Amino acid sequence: MAEEAQTTCYDSSWVKRFHYFLQQSxxxxxILSALLLNILPGEFKRMGLDKSSLDVLGLGSGGGDVEVQTIALLQSTFPDxxxxxxxxxxxxxxxxxFKALIAKNTNLQKIPFAWHLMSSEDYEKQVKAQGDLKKYDFIQMVQMIYYVDNLGDTITFYHSLLKNNGRLMIVVISSHCGWDTLWKTYEKEFSKDGxxxxxxxxxxxxxxxSQGLKYEEHVIxxxxxxxxxxxPSSENGVLLLEFITGNLNFYQSLTPEIRAGILDLxxxxxxxxxxxxxxxxxMISCILVYA
Known part of the structure; x- marks a missing residue:
C-alpha cells in the first residue's frame, strides 16, 4: 500500500505515551522473555514440522519489538x-x-516483508475483496485486540487463514491484573483516545x-x-496516567471527583x-489458538 496514507490507529501524541509506557514497564x-524461552520454541517446532515453506502474518504489529524477535526465532528454528x-x-x-529494526538484522533482511499500512479490519476487507486468501502458519496479535470493532469477526476471520497445524497468538492484558480492575470500573469515563x-x-x-476452538493460555x-x-506536576507521571487510562487529556477532560476516584482505585x-x-x-496473557 502506498505510504502517503496517514496513521489509522495511533497519532504521534499517542505514540509518545506508548513508547514511554514501554520504556518504563x-x-x-x-513478553519476549516468556515467548522466546518458554512458549514458542516447542510450538514452532511442532508448527513447522515437515513444511517446505512458512508464512507469517503480524496484525497491529506496532514498532516490531516483539514480532522481529519471534520471526527471528522461527527463522533460526528452520534455517533452511x-x-x-x-x-x-x-x-x-x-x-x-519496525523497518529500522529489520535493517539492523542481516538474517531478517533475507525474508521478504510485505507492508500493509492499514488497520487489521481494512486489511480483512481488502483481502476479501481481492479474493486472495493467503494462508499462514503463524499469525500474531500482540496487544491489538482492543482496537478492532468486532472481536468475534476478527478472531474468526484470521483463524480461518491458518494453515494446517498453524497457530494464532493473541497477547492481551490478563483479567487478573490491576489494569482490568481499573477499566472495568471506569471504562465509561475514559475517552479511549488509544x-x-x-x-x-x-x-x-x-x-x-463459544466457538469450540482449542487454545492454551500462558500467564506472564x-x-x-x-x-x-x-x-500532577510530573510530566512523566501524566504521560503514564494518560496511557494507562486511554485518555490524552486526563486532567482536562475528567472532573476532580472522577480523577480522585481513579487515582484512589x-x-x-x-x-x-x-x-x-x-x-x-x-499481568499479561499469551493465548495460543490452534488451527
Whole structure:
C-alpha cells in the first residue's frame, strides 16, 4: 500500500505515551522473555514440522519489538525453510520503527516483508475483496485486540487463514491484573483516545470457548512503578496516567471527583506499595489458538 496514507490507529501524541509506557514497564522485554524461552520454541517446532515453506502474518504489529524477535526465532528454528511475512500496522511512525529494526538484522533482511499500512479490519476487507486468501502458519496479535470493532469477526476471520497445524497468538492484558480492575470500573469515563474497547483475556477466552476452538493460555507476570502518576506536576507521571487510562487529556477532560476516584482505585486495588513506591499490576496473557 502506498505510504502517503496517514496513521489509522495511533497519532504521534499517542505514540509518545506508548513508547514511554514501554520504556518504563519493560513490557515487551517481559513478553519476549516468556515467548522466546518458554512458549514458542516447542510450538514452532511442532508448527513447522515437515513444511517446505512458512508464512507469517503480524496484525497491529506496532514498532516490531516483539514480532522481529519471534520471526527471528522461527527463522533460526528452520534455517533452511523459506519464510514470508506480511505486516499490518496503521501507524506510519511505528511501521518505520519496525523497518529500522529489520535493517539492523542481516538474517531478517533475507525474508521478504510485505507492508500493509492499514488497520487489521481494512486489511480483512481488502483481502476479501481481492479474493486472495493467503494462508499462514503463524499469525500474531500482540496487544491489538482492543482496537478492532468486532472481536468475534476478527478472531474468526484470521483463524480461518491458518494453515494446517498453524497457530494464532493473541497477547492481551490478563483479567487478573490491576489494569482490568481499573477499566472495568471506569471504562465509561475514559475517552479511549488509544484503546477503543476493553478486552482482557477472559473476554477473548470466552469467545474461543463459544466457538469450540482449542487454545492454551500462558500467564506472564509484569508490573510498572507508577508512583509519579500521583504527582500532577510530573510530566512523566501524566504521560503514564494518560496511557494507562486511554485518555490524552486526563486532567482536562475528567472532573476532580472522577480523577480522585481513579487515582484512589489505582493505589488501593490495582497496585501494591513497596518501599514507598506504587507498583501497578499489568499481568499479561499469551493465548495460543490452534488451527
Amino acid at each position: 519493560g513490557e515487551h522485554k517481559t 525453510v523459506p519464510i514470508t511475512t506480511d505486516i499490518v500496522e496503521g501507524s506510519i511512525e511505528l511501521t518505520n520503527n 484503546v477503543t474497547k476493553w478486552r482482557p483475556s477472559a473476554v477473548v477466552i470466552a469467545y474461543l470457548k 507476570p509484569n508490573d510498572i512503578d507508577i508512583t509519579e502518576c500521583f504527582d 489505582l493505589r488501593s486495588k490495582c497496585s501494591t506499595e513497596k518501599d514507598g513506591k506504587v507498583i501497578f499490576n499489568t
